[in-house]
Amino acid sequence: MKFDENFNQTKIVNLIIERSFTSIDWIRTLTKLRHVSFSKRADISSNIFECLLDHTPELESLVVDNNLLRILTNNYNNVSICNQLSNKIQYLKFHPATNASQCFNKNRLAEILPIFASKCKHLSLSIQSKHDLIALILKRTKRLHSLHIHIKEKDHLPITMQWFGEQKTKSNYSNCFIMKQEQDYYFWLGRHHNI
Numbered sequence: 165m166k167f168d169e170n171f172n173q174t175k176i177v178n179l180i181i182e183r184s185f186t187s188i189d190w191i192r193t194l195t196k197l198r199h200v201s202f203s204k205r206a207d208i209s210s211n212i213f214e215c216l217l218d219h220t221p222e223l224e225s226l227v228v229d230n231n232l233l234r235i236l237t238n239n240y241n242n243v244s245i246c247n248q249l250s251n252k253i254q255y256l257k258f259h260p261a262t263n264a265s266q267c268f269n270k271n272r273l274a275e276i277l278p279i280f281a282s283k284c285k286h287l288s289l290s291i292q293s294k295h296d297l298i299a300l301i302l303k304r305t306k307r308l309h310s311l312h313i314h315i316k317e318k319d320h321l322p323i324t325m326q327w328f329g330e331q332k333t334k335s336n337y338s339n340c341f342i343m344k345q346e347q348d349y350y351f352w353l354g355r356h357h358n359i
Contacts, residue, residue, distance in 0.1 A: 177222075181206045188212060192219045201227035204259055210236050210245065217248040225255040230266055230289075233258075233276075240275045254285045254307075260314050261290035267316050273297060277304045288312035293320030295327060302331050302353075311351040323349055 178199045185208040197220040202208070206229075213236045217223065226249070237245050261267045267290045268276075280287070281304050291297045293315050301311060328342050328351070339354035 181208065183207060185212060188215050191215050194220050196222055198222050199225035199227075199255075202229065202232055204229050204232075206232060208232075208236065210238065210242065214242075214245050214248075217245060217252070220252075223252050226253050227257045227259070229259045230261075230268070230272070240279065246279050250279050250282060252283070253280060254283050256280055256284050256286070257288040257312075258290065261316055264292060264316055266290065267292050268297065270294075270297060270300070273300055277301065281305045283307060285309045286311075288314075290314040290316055293317035295321070295323065298323065298349075299331050302351075308353055310353065311349075313349045313351070315347050315349065318347060320347075 175196060176194055177196050178201075179194070179197055180201045180203070182203045183205055185206065191212070192215075194216070200216070200220075200223065234240070236242075237249075240246055258268075269292065277300070284305060285307050286309060287301070287305065289312075291313060298311075298313055301313075302308070305311075322344065323342065325342065328340070341352055343350045
């Protein structure tokens with residue numbers, strides 16, 4: 165992509181990257197960018213991604229494929245990128261899994277939760293069918309307001325209000341409710357405030 169000097173990038177707040185993204189020239193002008201979404205076909209290097217994070221002080225929302233984020237962060241070992249994600253991202257949506265290998269398991273959650281737990285308010289991801297994975301997310305995320313879970317396994321045990329009520333107590337949530345739509349669960353979460 166060739167940089168056009170006449171194009172006013174400073175007003176771009178939403179960026180959708182469909183395919184190859186290789187130009188650093190105009191990334192430096194994306195100071196108002198708040199949301200970036202990578203399609204499943206997006207191709208971007210770790211260096212370009214880090215440059216994008218470096219030059220987007222208002223970035224707070226990320227939509228990405230689980231495998232792409234793993235590559236961009238060098239299996240969550242790139243400290244600089246992970247720290248920036250931790251300090252910026254309040255809304256995180258992973259693309260729905262098309263097969264079981266793309267779902268989050270306990271190990272994958274253990275990799276991402278420390279990165280996103282402190283700032284993330286809205287989280288959307290796919291898991292197999294483990295209630296303990298949802299409980300882990302609820303326990304480790306400090307600021308979560310909403311959680312969308314897609315359960316890949318069709319014949320899973322349903323998540324009941326009784327189960328959710330037990331998790332609310334363990335996780336210090338109050339004024340919460342849950343909605344089920346086919347294989348998707350939507351949690352709206354409120355927290356007890358210490359006075």
